[in-house]
Amino acid sequence: xxxxxxxxxxxxxxxxxxxxxxxxxxxxxxxxxxxxxxxxxxxxxxxxxxxxxxxxxxxxxxxxxxxxxxxxxxxxxxxxxxxxxxxxxxxxxxxxxxxxxxxxxxxxxxxxxxxxxxxxxxxxxxxxxxxxxxxxxxxxxxxxxxxxxxxxxxxxxxxxxxxxxxxxxxxxxxxxxxxxxxxxxxxxxxxxxxxxxxxxxxxxxxxxxxxxxxxxxxxxxxxxxxxxxxxxxxxxxxxxxxxxxxxxxxxxxxxxxxxxxxxxxxxxxxxxxxxxxxxxxxxxxxxxxxxxxxxxxxxxxxxxxxxxxxxxxxxxxxxxxxxxxxxxx
Amino acid sequence: xxxxxxxxxxxxxxxxxxxxxxxxxxxxxxxxxxxxxxxxxxxxxxxxxxxxxxxxxxxxxxxxxxxxxxxxxxxxxxxxxxxxxxxxxxxxxxxxxxxxxxxxxxxxxxxxxxxxxxxxxxxxxxxxxxxxxxxxxxxxxxxxxxxxxxxxxxxxxxxxxxxxxxxxxxxxxxxxxxxxxxxxxxxxxxxxxxxxxxxxxxxxxxxxxxxxxxxxxxxxxxxxxxxxxxxxxxxxxxxxxxxxxxxxx
Numbered sequence: 306x307x308x309x310x311x312x313x314x315x316x317x318x319x320x321x322x323x324x325x326x327x328x329x330x331x332x333x334x335x336x337x338x339x340x341x342x343x344x345x346x347x348x349x350x351x352x353x354x355x356x357x358x359x360x361x362x363x364x365x366x367x368x369x370x371x372x373x374x375x376x377x378x379x380x381x382x383x384x385x386x387x388x389x390x391x392x393x394x395x396x397x398x399x400x401x402x403x404x405x406x407x408x409x410x411x412x413x414x415x416x417x418x419x420x421x422x423x424x425x426x427x428x429x430x431x432x433x434x435x436x437x438x439x440x441x442x443x444x445x446x447x448x449x450x451x452x453x454x455x456x457x458x459x460x461x462x463x464x465x466x467x468x469x470x471x472x473x474x475x476x477x478x479x480x481x482x483x484x485x486x487x488x489x490x491x492x493x494x495x496x497x498x499x500x501x502x503x504x505x506x507x508x509x510x511x512x513x514x515x516x517x518x519x520x521x522x523x524x525x526x527x528x529x530x531x532x533x534x535x536x537x538x539x540x541x542x543x544x545x546x547x548x549x550x551x552x553x554x555x556x557x558x559x560x561x562x563x564x565x566x567x568x569x570x571x572x573x574x575x576x577x578x579x580x581x582x583x584x585x586x587x588x589x590x591x592x593x594x595x596x597x598x599x600x601x602x603x604x605x606x607x608x609x610x611x612x613x614x615x616x617x618x619x620x621x622x623x624x625x626x627x628x629x630x631x632x633x634x
Numbered sequence: 635x636x637x638x639x640x641x642x643x644x645x646x647x648x649x650x651x652x653x654x655x656x657x658x659x660x661x662x663x664x665x666x667x668x669x670x671x672x673x674x675x676x677x678x679x680x681x682x683x684x685x686x687x688x689x690x691x692x693x694x695x696x697x698x699x700x701x702x703x704x705x706x707x708x709x710x711x712x713x714x715x716x717x718x719x720x721x722x723x724x725x726x727x728x729x730x731x732x733x734x735x736x737x738x739x740x741x742x743x744x745x746x747x748x749x750x751x752x753x754x755x756x757x758x759x760x761x762x763x764x765x766x767x768x769x770x771x772x773x774x775x776x777x778x779x780x781x782x783x784x785x786x787x788x789x790x791x792x793x794x795x796x797x798x799x800x801x802x803x804x805x806x807x808x809x810x811x812x813x814x815x816x817x818x819x820x821x822x823x824x825x826x827x828x829x830x831x832x833x834x835x836x837x838x839x840x841x842x843x844x845x846x847x848x849x850x851x852x853x854x855x856x857x858x859x860x861x862x863x864x865x866x867x868x869x870x871x872x873x874x875x876x877x878x879x880x881x882x883x
Contacts, residue, residue, distance in 0.1 A: 356724050357724065358720065358723060358724060378726050378728075379726075381724055381725065381726040382726040384724075386720075386724055388717060388720055388721075390717045390720075391716070391717050392716075392717035392718050392719075392720045392721040393717075393718065393721070394647065394651070394716075394718050395716065396650070396651045396654055396655075397647065397650060397651070401647075401650070404643070405643050405644075405646075405647055406721070406725075408639050408640060408642070408643035409640050409643060409644075409722070409725035409726075409727055410725060410726060411636035411639065411640075411726070453721075
């Protein structure tokens, strides 16, 4: 019974749209938990409810033992948040932003300076602390926001798309900080992302969310293992015909057509490979190229939702929480 | 205790932001000067029993306080646009403290701006002393508490910067014209005077005339009444403002 977060059929409706649909899950103390899904899946909306910015339409959740509907102040005291959109005051310096945060969260004055220096160290911004935020790059701002979320020693740290819009190098950096956090402190991390790699690298368990519902929940390894076997991607002009032919074979567990490619989930890749070629040849279909790989989270997602994760698709964006104009991207 | 620290830090933030914006500090000198020198000279011969420029001087201070206070509401919109509002809203601080912190910050900025106008007193020939200025300070504060609250409230209701700009004009000008800043209310028709009595700025300007013009002008109301109305206005607006500001979707 050491769940630091318990979500109980949490639901949020915006007019006619159900953004979060009776979501339920538990997160253990010290776990790094990922909410993986495309934009508009309801990740940010879920997070906004958990950090008491949005009121649930129905259902509730407990964070650190406090109900998000009945005890928002206690919940707020227990959590740190890094929002998807920037949320720092760019007219203040980095240090001033951190000091203000410490004041708002009632961090004892005597400890304030040390804690600020510590978190600045962690995100390697100590030398930039007294510069105005407006002179910071996007990646530096993100790092400062992560630092800020840690000053008051939260039980749970929420990271909403922590690396969205950042260059690959900065992304790796931020992954390192998050990984460091996982190792060092007894802190629970809830992370939303639509990057497979990110969820795979950082999370102990992952909930795949689509249309406000959990479609799969397990650790990354098991999720990938749930596909049992390997993936063969076939590129050909006669996609449908080949797909239909292969579907008849019983060792082909699944076929998905995606982006001009046919993906086959098979138990034994090595044995299956020549027989796929054989089948194609018999049907007079010319194969342009073939590739084989271990299942990735991408395949898992594809398996559960029947579609590739969408990287950006504005019309699907239902979580109304933020004004997007000023988002970093 | 922690709430007071939160109010303090939010107040400090507004003041820091304000003092770092040099253009706003400079531009705040221009408008009052135009009213005093150009408008004041133009109507100098109005037969109101006192030099017109002297008469409108407290009124222009009131106007500066009103306009800057209302403008402070914009900070809510900026915070929302730049995402900072979320940082404040998830902090374990009561909404009333957030509102009061922002309000006090805006008021401080507006009072500073209003104080600049005192520099021009020599142009219109009012001999100010420190005592009169110090007496005016709490009145200026009382005016701005309520007016900044109105600005913050309107801004909380508005979706965009543009609509806030429009609504601001609709509120600013009537409050300014009705307040008796530019003409003695004794001269206006009865019905208009009653409308003016609803305008809180009327009492603010009246009180400022009391502290600045002293025996040279007979105020509309006793100073106690002015202060009482302003206080009631402040508390009322803080209550309404906090309520509107706290709405959760």
